[in-house]
Amino acid sequence: MGIKLINIGFGNIVSANRIIAIVSPESAPIKRMIQEARDDGILIDATYGRRTRAVIITDSDHIILSAVQPETVAQRLNSKSSEKIDLN
Template sequence: MQLLNIGFGNTVMVERIIAVINTGSSPARKLRELAKKEGRLVDVTEGRRTRSILVMDSNHVILSSVQPDTISQRMMALHPGTQLAEYYAEMAQKGKES
């Protein structure tokens, strides 16, 4: 289990992140509103501007004030030399073996 800092001392489990998206698009805004309406929205911006949206495997949507590129860099720093797709394929394979 590896934790990823998403700002202001808040962390999420790297393995549970499905997507990190920019907030500028209309679909991103719709995703945010739908999650809020359904009670699946977690806001960790501490009142600052939302810069990225994390979609989790539990269907929760997390708002962060950290740029999507920064989050991606932090994820890659946890697994140097591997691409994320390769990492998740490896994790899935380990899960099947258990």
């Protein structure tokens, strides 16, 4: 079994197996989720100071902020060229 890794921008990589959703940060409920995650210490900001364009929700309840468009992250998730590491 291999682990598929997805580049979420600026050299940051996330395990594709852990991603539940990739959403836009525009709506009020998502903004509340981001603030609650920040308060709880489970927010990972991978934007390098740039505007947040995608919010990645993981199965461990971590929220990851990315400066890459959600569509781009989704394309990378579905791409065959994504980094795959074999654990055997």
